[in-house]
Amino acid sequence: MSSFKLEKVLISDACDPSVVDILKSRDIRCDIKTGLPKEQLIDTIKDYDALIVRSNTQVTADVIAAGKKLKVIGRAGVGVDNIDVQAAKQLGVSVINAPGGNSISAAELTCTMLLSVSRHLAQACASLKNGVWDRKSFSGNEVYGKTLAIIGLGRIGREVAARMQAFGMKTIGFDPLVSAETSQTFGVETVALDKLWPLADYITVHTPLIPQTKNLLNDTTIAQCKKGVRIVNVARGGIVDEEALLRGLQSGQVGGAGLDVYEEEPPSRSQLIGHPKVICTPHLGASTKEAQINVAKEIAYQFIDMIDGKPVAGKVC
DSSP states (O other): OOOOOEEEEEOOOOOOHHHHHHHHTTTOEEEEOOSOHHHHHHHTTTTEEEEEEOOOOOHHHHHHOOTTOOOOEEEEEOOOTBHHHHHHHHOOOOOEETTTHHHHHHHHHHHHHHHHHTTTHHHHHHHHHHTTTOOOGGGOOOOOEEEEEEOOOOOOOOEEEEEEEHTTOEEEEETTTTOHHHHHTTEEEEEHHHHHHGGGGGGEOOOOOOTTTTOBBOHHHHHHHHHTTTEEESSSSBBBHHHHHHHHHHHTTEEEEEEEOSSSSSOOOOHHHTTEEEEOSSSSSTHHHHHHHHHHHHHHHHHHHHHOOOOOOBBBB
16 A cells, blocks of 8 residues: 555756656656746645755745645755755655765765875866976875774765775774764774864765754864864865865865865855865766766655655655
8 A cells, every 4th residue: 555646746956867767657747847946946846746856956944835735855865955854844744865876976076085185186187287397396195094084974984984994094983873883893993073183184074964063174173183184075065164174274284175065056265265275176976977877766766665655765754
């Protein structure tokens, strides 16, 4: 017996076509309407049982309230920062995400960032493309034997740990939801957050953006780190205080940073983006062909599971 019926799904952000193919196999109508202004989304959503988004659509309380038939909101990706989960919960609308689909892609970009900030790859490439043969300015550091602190030991954090351990890094980490015994099984030593900062040569964050993680890396915590610490954020903008990071880079307390996400996107802090020790990309963590297919399939199959009354791994509320 189905737990509920879905007839019409609105897809408001670009997704891989597999999401439509899977849902249509169960006679669910899918309408793709991307780039809708908020007012138009509010007017449109009233006709749909479900909404699928990625990161562009902001699913605010008034959008959810306008969805008189709305039963479920699916985020084709990890995290639900762009969905007002509390409003959905109050109105009895389920929220699900696809937490596993882009884990490998995000982990690989993180590792790329860690290596790039160590060897100044982007800066050296730009210099040579400008016709300058300059080896001395881009002397870097090995990651072998260095300590990597991983804040957030979920799927992505664990994938990063496995890969950087292969480079000979010592991995330490913090996650209030993962026990020390569990973290030992994937080679990460659990360290209390206040003890972690001075131990790390490199720091990477893999947490959601919630009140407890907002500006987690700030003037105070950065000051507690080793001089020259390198910081990577491929998780969510706002976990790293960008003004504090810039001050750290300017003083030399921070030796380099790799940024894929920003407090404001597109980012407005041009001084940070333009700093010579910053490697930056435009939110590419999930921008691989494989990840796009995976998250689309994952969210579609979870919709099917909900229809069939089965447990849903990515259910947020």
